[in-house]
Amino acid sequence: MIPTPKLEFVPILPELFLCGVAIVGLLYEAVAPRSERLWHLALAMAGLIAAALATFPLWHWAGERTVMGQMVSVDRFSVVSRLLLLGIAATGLLLGTHYFSRSGDTYRGEFYPLVLFATAGMTLITAAADLILVFLALEILSLSLYVLTGITGRRTSNEAAMKYFLLGAFSSAFFLFGVAWAYGAAGTTRITAIANTLAGQTGNQGLALLAFVFLAIGFGFKVSAVPFHQWTPDVYQGAPTPVTAFMSAATKVAAFLALIRVLDVAFQPLTWDWTPVIWALAAASVIVGSVLAIAQSDIKRMLAYSSIAHAGFILTGLTSANQTGIRAAMFYLVSYALMTLGSFGVVMLVSARGEERTSLTSYAGLSKRSPLLAGLMTLFILSLAGIPPTVGFVAKVGVFTAAIRAGHTPLALIGVVSSVVAAFFYLRVIVLMYMQEPQGAFEEDRSLLPRVAIAIPAILTLALGVFPGLIVGILERASILRW
């Protein structure tokens, strides 16, 4: 008789809530003759809040470290990850609601359930304790995102969705291949069991390295690290702006957190072997991202390349395979999420109806037309550039410190020099907004909802820049991965 694993549902209540509410949303969309945006929003928000409430008690979880047949880990790392992702999803929903209210013809109620499904995949991937579940969660979030990318039905949006899907499917295959090799190397797909096998020198180290390479390709694609970044600019540009905001912030956060678990737990015994790979990915990403962003004339593309560079900075922190590195990377992810949501939020408001005004020239003289938007954009841009006293500066200091402490001073040097290159194109936006005359008429978007959605990241960008201590303590405790 096969022993059945004991089922404990409390640790996966957040995901259950998210999926349950998403299904209710889908039914509502199917049954109602004409769905109401605000009902959808209220329902989805309720789902997010329920998931968050279900997450909090897990901070003091006293039961098993892994549950559901050792598939899901219950630790503070996953608690913090979930809360961060839920916050990003909430902001994305607010931005999306406003986006659809402006151009009624492209409105689709499926947006809300899809965001919830994607979020469920993302929260699950950060808690996954088995490579199979990592893959499963990766597919849940990816499939939702492919559809979200093409949700408005515009030609560019569809094209982006198609591109994302094809390349994404390809990378998923690599990832699955990596899982297979890992099984071959260690005889198991459990993350902690892999670590134990490799540490005990009983597994096949060569196969394990091969497994790592394939898994790295899969993750590299999701976090858009060079050389797996080619899809990023096209998809970021083509997707509806609120989807871009959600996707770029949440996917990167989720994929990086899962990567941290794989690197620092499963492959922890092989640290010396994988560090050079991460080193090289980090260096390539910061250089390519920063340099190519200079040539962009569309703000969404520019931010896409900048997000590639940011992936490189986070990888820089991960080259130090210890708790300092994990904490630095987590702090960077928080700050990255804030800056990304904020800057894409401003992009959405500036681009007026649909996606008409995303070229850099439409930012000329923004400070005269809308001082508030220009001011917010400046704040986010300074944070992206890593200028104090914004959160981006503290985040950069964190990852560079981690890298230098681990002996990777050259990588830190590459990072800071690339930051200077990056400052050039960030400054260009400020030049346009403050030092040039406006072109054409511009009606300022005065609705409340998106302003709230942008004001929160803005306040946090500044507050965490001045008082990083507000979250450092929490991250410190969350960055301990026990196994």
Place this chain on the structure above:
Amino acid sequence: MIDHLLTIVTFLPLAGAVVLLLWRGAPDNSARSAAMLTTVVTFIVSLSVLGKFERADAAFQMVERATWVKSIGLQYLVGVDGVSLWMVLLTTFLFPLSVLASWTVEKNVRLYMASMLVLETAVIGSFVALDLLLFFVFFEALLVPMYLIIGGWGGERRIYAAIKFFLYTMAGSAFLLVGILFLFSRSAGPVGHGTFDIQQLMSVAGSLPASTARWLFLAFFVAFAVKVPLFPLHTWLPEAHTEAPTAGSVLLAGVLLKVGAYGLIRFNLLLFPEASKYFAPAVSILAVIGIIYGAVVALIQTDIKRLVAYSSVSHLGFVVLGIFAFTNQGVTGGILQMVNHGLSTGALFLLVGMVYERTHTRDLGRMGGLAVVMPWLTGAFLFAVFSSVGLPGLNNFVGEFLVILGSFAVNRWFGALAAVAVVLAAIYLLWSYQRMAYGPIHEEHSGLPDVNLREVLVLAPVLSLLLVFGVFPKLLTDRIDPTAKAVVAHVSPDHLTDVGAGAVIQANGAAP
């Protein structure tokens, strides 16, 4: 309250800036007055810092320490010594004058004044920070308001100048950041957290291998050399000075460049004394090249603002030469020169701005005979020129003399070449004055007004200080000397002599 004097001086302007930023739809005149009020109050508070300062004490005074983020070693740590005290006062003194001089700015006044106030906080913060990362935060943060001031309110090529200024400085400070983080990571024991406290880092840096210390010296040096600016990293300066609005040039020359020189004294010399000695000949050669090069290029300028800008390159070379002589006279002279250059060149830029507002040209070839229509303005100009060329009895003389004396003791070629530049300075400055003030007047300039009351209020304080510090340099050196001695004792104890500095000052103080 009184225990937090430095914090108040540092953040008072920022509070003013926040008020201005939140006050939407403020009338232009209210924005100007609010900025004026903030800067004047800041100056008054900073005077009480001067009052509390113990002149004979070389250690840091009025130290305030607070934990910021313990687990990553961040702390808020400020204090002043004989160097930073005068830098802070120079800053708080020049800002109200700059605000007053900016009364004629018409475009987006609220944002302009807010940028000025943010800049003041960042500059003062850089001078009082005793924690490396805190210093870096201020050092980097001051780029943004200055960038906005140059780019938003500057001349024709302002955007180019602003970006060049920003990127040059940021490129330099990139290496500084890596250097700081490297030191930090070395300060952390196997268990404990690291620290950015410079006094603790001094021992950490002292225990590093010589080659590592030298690399770190270079990382720090590049950042400050760009800011000073030292030849050949000076090319951003003429552009930025020329294109910036008047107040921007005044503050760039008056205080921002000093942040670089201050960084050399505070961080390079204190943290890496051995490496400083090792690189001193090379640095001194660059400084001498800068002195001569700046002076020669200034000679051939026809744009009056560019001319003053290049004279800054030359004068800041003196500062660095003095500091890297590691003699009492040299270091005291260098620090003195930092204050004096801030005042003299600040005055020159103010005057150039006033002339420009009237003639709408900076081209010396299109000026001439202005002494006829504006005798007071040109008279003030001549006074500032005399101060800048180092006429005995005015402020610059003492500093330059001490620097030449101090460097002569180390290498007579350096001293001799620097002395040549003093002659060149007399030539280019007096010649520019001649082309501007004398000769036939251009027709369109014949009806120009002389100084008005506001301009008198701007000029009177700074011009009188040129005289006061010329006659009583002891006012400054009393407080500088102990710190300078401590610096020399730290870097190069064998150069520690008490002869010279005091005697010279006595002589000069009595001379006029």
